[in-house]
Amino acid sequence: MESTNDFNLNSALDCWIEVNCSKEDMTPSSIVEIRDHMLLTIEELVEEKDLTTEEAFAVMKVRFGNSDDWAEEMQIMNDDNFQLRKVVFLFGGVLVYFILYHFIIATAELLYFWLDYYNNQPAEFNILRIQQYIITCYFLTSGGIVTLFFMEKKIISFLSRVKIKPLIILVLFFLLLVLFILGRYLKYEIGNQFGGHTRENYKFLKSFSDLSYIYPVIFGLGFIMLFFRYRKRFFVK
Secondary structure, rough: OOOOOOOOOHHHHHHHHHOOOOOOOOOHHHHHHHHHHHHHHHHHHHHHHHOOHHHHHHHHHHOOOHHHHHHHHHHHHHHHHHHHHHHHHHHHHHHHHHHHHHHHHHHHHHHHHHHHHOOOOOOOHHHHHHHHHHHHHHHHHHHHHHHHHHHHHHHHHHHHOOOOOOOHHHHHHHHHHHHHHHHHHHHHHHHHHHHOOOHHHHHHHHHHEEEEEEHHHHHHHHHHHHHHHHHHHHOOO
16 A cells, blocks of 8 residues: 655655664765665565555654664674674785686686687797786776776665675575686696797796786785775774
8 A cells, every 4th residue: 555645755764764874983885784674674565464565664763763772783883894894805806816816827728728719829829918918807807996996875775775695695605616716727738739848837826926926916905905994994993
């Protein structure tokens, strides 16, 4: 059953949140969580009690009461979530780094096999293409970090809503494992194809040796830059 007037639920929620959730101890993520919980409560009242949206909003306000009734409990939960969020963000940064690093290795090696199979070019030409691909990955990573630096509102909105599920962590670990094994296997196969300590094998391996030094520097500097960009929001109480 719908409301008979022009009641705007989103505006009403925004006004209620502005009045009741404007304290310094309320973080953006906790405000989003409260809003989602309120919307869920209103939907349940509309469906189960056959109320209008406006009536359900009024009942919800009575149930939630004044912010003084739950502010202390929310603050305790925020403290726990804040410490957990720091660990998750740091762990997530490390996980993303290793996934991207081994993704570049595996795809570069697959690219070499593709070039070797479809192009009638000497090995040195294919290795040059691999080097160009890796350099492109450097620029793409740097560009992605710079983009994250200047997208503050969207990044904060996304991080405030992200919910880490165990299945996602398992999938990411499985992906990392697959990329690691694939990269090791392909490097071994290419080494055999070059036939030992040849000039081509040296140039090929040097590209990945440079990657092992340059990529951590790019990613590390980017992480430091993003940390100082967002530390007040997510790392400093």
